[in-house]
Amino acid sequence: MGKLQSKIKHNTYKYRTEGYVEENGCTNVVEEYKQAHTDAVNSVTALNSDICVSGGRDKIVVAYNWRTGDTMKQFKGHEREITKVACVFGSNQFFSASRDKTAILWELNGNSQPIQQFPGHDMVVTGLAVNPDSSQICTGSRDNTLCMWDVKTGECLQKATISRNLVTHLCWIPRESLFLQTSEDKTIRIWDSRKLQVAHKFPVKQHIQTYCDVSPDGYYCISCSSGFGGEGCEATLWDLRQTRSKICEYKGHFQTVTSCVFLPNGLSLIPAIATSSYDNKVKIWNQYTGACLFTLPLDGSGPLVSLAVCDTSSLLCASFNSGIHLLRIHNSRGLQMQEVAKF
Template sequence: MLLLRCQLKQAPPQKVSFRFCVVMGKQQSKLKHSTYKYGPDEIIEERIQTKAFQEYSPAHMDTVSVVAALNSDLCVSGGKDKVACIPKSSQFFSASRDRMVMMWDLHGSSQPRQQLCGHAMVVTGLAVSPDSSQLCTGSRDNTLLLWDVVTGQSVERASVSRNVVTHLCWVPREPYILQTSEDKTLRLWDSRGLQVAHMFPAKQHIQTYCEVSVDGHKCISCSNGFGGEGCEATLWDLRQTRNRICEYKGHFQTVASCVFLPRALALMPLIATSSHDCKVKIWNQDTGACLFTLSLDGSGPLTSLAVGDAISLLCASFNRGIHLLRMDHSQGLELQEVAAF
């Protein structure tokens, strides 16, 4: 697990205090190409050179499986880990294949503040409650655990047969937790007793990831797949109807991550998806139309996507570490890679 400064500055790299933290390394400038714009009736592939971007020596020596933004200047990334941040805090949690969950403090020592042990298999989901008082964890052992953040004690446990957890997220201002699973379902859990409050209609493929909108009214889940079969994101209503609203199809391999983009970016609501097909796509949330595609050539499968700030995205990849992407409206909606580290 690494803590990275993701704000671009021209000062030489410096070490930071944590043993598990680094900043970006040697800098190189490169030119990118291969972007896709979408007109009313056709896809136009642009094979033109765009702005130079800054490429630093990789922060990780292996695949980056997850990235999360602490703020506009710092992000946390994990190789085989899952990471969840406490809102407006210097604290964050990590989980890994050793079945442990650890709590870290950015301003504390290099040792974890807490170690939470309770799962029998690899921990694959983490979600922090909106008031930061509780942590929910999920595992390949088919269980969810609810923890008291202050005491580090498990307060609730639930198990559902064949519910191999792939991701967890907490609904803002609500006692509900959203969860995706390898059994192709999306579940909504009530943290008050850790009971299933709603189970959305099963999809045709494994659900890999989920995200809830800031207002808590909608959520997205995404699917694995191959050759364009599956490989989609789905928008759901979290209010009374809890119906499927829209689907976003256009990736050709597993969609590993999906996020709601800040409304400040455009007049219309947008979502972004990243896929094992090396592409990040921007979609009109309401119509399902793909507005822009950025192809990160040579990156390998894209594994995780996170909103950095009002105009930036962080994208983790198999081969090239972490990509810093920026939204640009100077010539219509565009997404550009500005750095890799």
């Protein structure tokens, strides 16, 4: 639908964010872009500072320019819905995982056909992580198995199985041959990719661990928990260096927390993280004190399932019912977050 404009278009609607009113007294106006997907969006990630990649129930991977509201390209090749997308920021390549038990490599500037496919799991692929130079990926599944793959050849290099380790998410640790994994067995594991062996396990949590993220400096990680009615429903900060112990918990959501990300320097005046939840809320937290700094309700969006940082002031949030939301964070009158567009 084009770029963000000051002029209100007929297909926009007004949405009052919690605690936010513009200086002119008007409520925030949310720009309605062309929809990226025709069904629920399960995962979104930033390919570069302009383009995001998303996958959903419609079995399609979409490259989308979130600044202009334009679909760059659609990629079709999975037989069932897409569960995860992943990439190295600034790359031309990206990966998708699916309920069809496979992962696929795509190229933005190539054709829309799969470049490489990675079959080998017996159940849905629920974890997907890319190493820093995009030469290898790791996939994890509900079949309790993790696989390391050579991206160029498509060869499965190593395979590891741990009983009851139903993988929920994978995340590579910057500048290391290590990656992080969360599981339905309530455990967060650090894996050594060279031997595909567990290098460390954090203390077992009380609820299923749904997602994980690592800070850009590689010093900290966060995981988040399932839950209901405020029981569980938290994110947890861990130290990846010496103690690797729990540092802080972030409590305030009332349903399963589905995604947690570190916000980059410049996005907030203090170190902060963001979380999304089935309770239709995105929250920003003080990384070290656990204080909730701002809550943005996205009513009617359905469960919120995936967050992605796309530049120093913008955050993407994928939802089941209303596509992908573009959120803007600013500090003009204290830390605030507003929805500015959705697609």
